[in-house]
Amino acid sequence: MQYVRLGSTGTKVSRLCLGTMGFGSPQWRDWCVGEEQARKVIDRAVDLGITFFDTANMYSHGLSEEILGRALEGWRDDVVLATKVYYPLRKGDPNAQGLSRKMILREMRDSLQRLRTDHVDLYQIHRFDADTPVEETMGALSGLVDEGKARYLGASTMWAWQFAKYLFLADQHGWHRFVTMQNHYNLVYREEEREMLPLCLDQGVGLLPWSPLARGFLTGKAKRTTTTRARSDNLRGDYEAEPASFVIADRVDEVAARKGVTAAQVALAWVLHQPGVTAPILGATKVEHVEEAVAALDVKLTPEERAYLEEPYRARGVSGFYGPVPSVARTQNR
Secondary structure, three states: OOEEEOOOOOOEEEOOEEEOOOEOOOOOOOOOEOHHHHHHHHHHHHHOOOOEEEOOOOHHHHHHHHHHHHHOHHHHHHOEEEEEEOOOOOOOOOOOOOOOHHHHHHHHHHHHHHHOOOOEEEEEEOOOOOOOOHHHHHHHHHHHHHOOOEEEEEEEOOOHHHHHHHHHHHHHHOOOOEEEEEOEOEOOEOHHHOOHHHHHHHHOOEEOOEOOOOOOOOOOHHHOOOOHHHHHOHHHHHHHOOHHHHHHHHHHHHHHHHHOOOHHHHHHHHHHHOOOEOOOEEOOOOHHHHHHHHHHHHOOOOHHHHHHHHOOOOOOOOOOOOOOOOHHHOOOOO
């Protein structure tokens, strides 16, 4: 295992982060696995040197946090634990979604209880909240760091100008700023290269790409339409709507065959080669997924191979926001 700094902080994390969206209840998402299988995956990840774990309060309505908390109870001081806030867990409560001070403080309290810990190492906002002043959000989050309930702050998918506003106001008020951005980024979705990636590189913010394997689309021909997740995940439809995605996926298969590795390892290696990437989020639900991903750390792509994989890409519509995309940002072409 390789270890790198978490963004520009002094904390070290494994080069891969185990994401736990797939741990919980199949009633929440039909591709989720239960606690017994999740524990096998977590145990193997720890055996292989993974020390970075990511969850969210909304995954399986809190069950993912509970599973992760029980699994890591004996290793808490040896790992870097991240969770997220924004999406609702309760119906009928107008304050159960967003990034208000009330929501943030309540959800941190509940997440800590489920995770069986007195602090998280990285507390992330899951999305941007247009209904709450950014000053309120940043003030509440910064206070959690001062109280010792969070060591660092992070953010996830949003427009670059929104993220820049958070960073500016944090600096202006002397608040703790975001040190990571968890963004949608892989070989068939590279729109983040327009604005978000340059911003993060300039500001020393570490990148934690989610869906580095494009929801399984980049794991080989046999996996492109046959998995349970492929049939039920809306993002897969976004990838498949762009003809260039299939050309890129075929090239991933081709490069993998030449190098004697798997398509998933080539796709993950490409992400790991990108500037500013701290640790891709690995959404593993099987032990072999973790083993395959860790082996990808040894896959080196030449500049020519990277160029060959990247060449077919074409600008596409914004994807991954899980909500209305403002009309002013619906640019289809560069």
